[in-house]
Amino acid sequence: MPVKHCDAVGMVEGEAQGQPAAVGVPADGGGDDAYRGPDPADRRRVLLAVTEAARELGWGFFGPLISTIVETLDGEFTADERDVLRRVLVRLDQVVP
Numbered sequence: 001m002p003v004k005h006c007d008a009v010g011m012v013e014g015e016a017q018g019q020p021a022a023v024g025v026p027a028d029g030g031g032d033d034a035y036r037g038p039d040p041a042d043r044r045r046v047l048l049a050v051t052e053a054a055r056e057l058g059w060g061f062f063g064p065l066i067s068t069i070v071e072t073l074d075g076e077f078t079a080d081e082r083d084v085l086r087r088v089l090v091r092l093d094q095v096v097p
Contacts, residue, residue: 033057 033054039045050058073082 034050
């Protein structure tokens with residue numbers, strides 16, 4: 001299922017249709033990492049929701065990188081410069097498939 005975008009609450013819009021279904025299995029084999037299901041607000045869309053365990057696993061890998069980026073942006077760029085960076089990144093996200 002191709003992924004179009006992800007937002008801050010852990011939901012992903014996809015192109016598949018159908019009922020909620022397990023999508024992944026964590027490394028310990030204990031359960032599912034994410035679930036795919038219909039968007040209750042728009043039945044044409046399908047959403048992915050990740051479990052708390054999957055979110056913690058992701059933060060274990062990417063949390064230190066994200067913290068370093070945030071510290072760098074806050075420490076080395078003014079609010080106006082961060083606003084320009086934000087606008088550039090949002091615009092790139094809009095035009096890059």
